[in-house]
Amino acid sequence: MKPGRDTIEQRMRTFNAACARLGIKITHQRMEIFRAVISTEEHPDAETIHRWVKKRIPTISLDTVYRNLRLLAETDLIAIVGMSQENLRFDGNAHPHHHFVCVRCGMIRDFASNAPDSLQTPKTARVFGEPLSVHLEVKGICTGCRGDVRR
Ligand SMILES: [Zn+2]
Ligand SMILES: [Zn+2]
Incomplete structure (x- = not known):
């Protein structure tokens, strides 16, 4: 099911708390990348996330998106799933599933x-x-x- 507004807000609060705890700087770019991953049920790959985030931050590079995704995946905030179609896919659902x-x-x-x-x-x-x-x-x-x- 597509995450609702409450779920997204909850995940953003978790993001803020986790970044503070782990000493990860909350930049505008990082926040928008995280928001893109957790606002969908699609488990998108980096290219897809880049395309979405570019609508809000036109200058952002794929490399920046990718580096941030890898960083966030080292926390429990998002997960890397399967390597279907050769691309890493990212999962914004941090609950066991x-x-x-x-x-x-x-x-x-x-x-x-x-x-x-x-x-x-x-x-x-x-x-x-x-x-x-x-x-x-x-x-x-x-x-x-x-x-x-x-x-
Ligand atoms: Zn199919
Ligand atoms: Zn999942």
């Missing part, structure tokens, strides 16, 4: 489920580092793409 990923068009949407909460982090994953969370990725063909097939 799972993803439906369309293998055809790259659509990513959030869904909630209790099922994976009972999953323990597999020991075999610890070989690579300290696990932070477990999340479920359901791959499929989205309703939009399935509609195309039937025609």
Whole structure:
């Protein structure tokens, strides 16, 4: 579901608090980039976010957008998800949730489920580092793409 005004305001408050806590300077650019990520359910890539932010800050470069996204992704404010279509995608939903990923068009949407909460982090994953969370990725063909097939 597209984030409502309340959700966006809540996420902006979290952003301000987290930046203060972590010593991240709140610049106009950084704030607009964050707002773009958290105002959508689309899990956009950096190019898409750049296109949106440019409407408010015409001079902003893709490189600046990308560097800020990487910085924010090092906090818990946004997350990097899947690498569908070769691009990193960014997620503004900081609450635990799972993803439906369309293998055809790259659509990513959030869904909630209790099922994976009972999953323990597999020991075999610890070989690579300290696990932070477990999340479920359901791959499929989205309703939009399935509609195309039937025609
Ligand atoms: Zn699709
Ligand atoms: Zn998500």
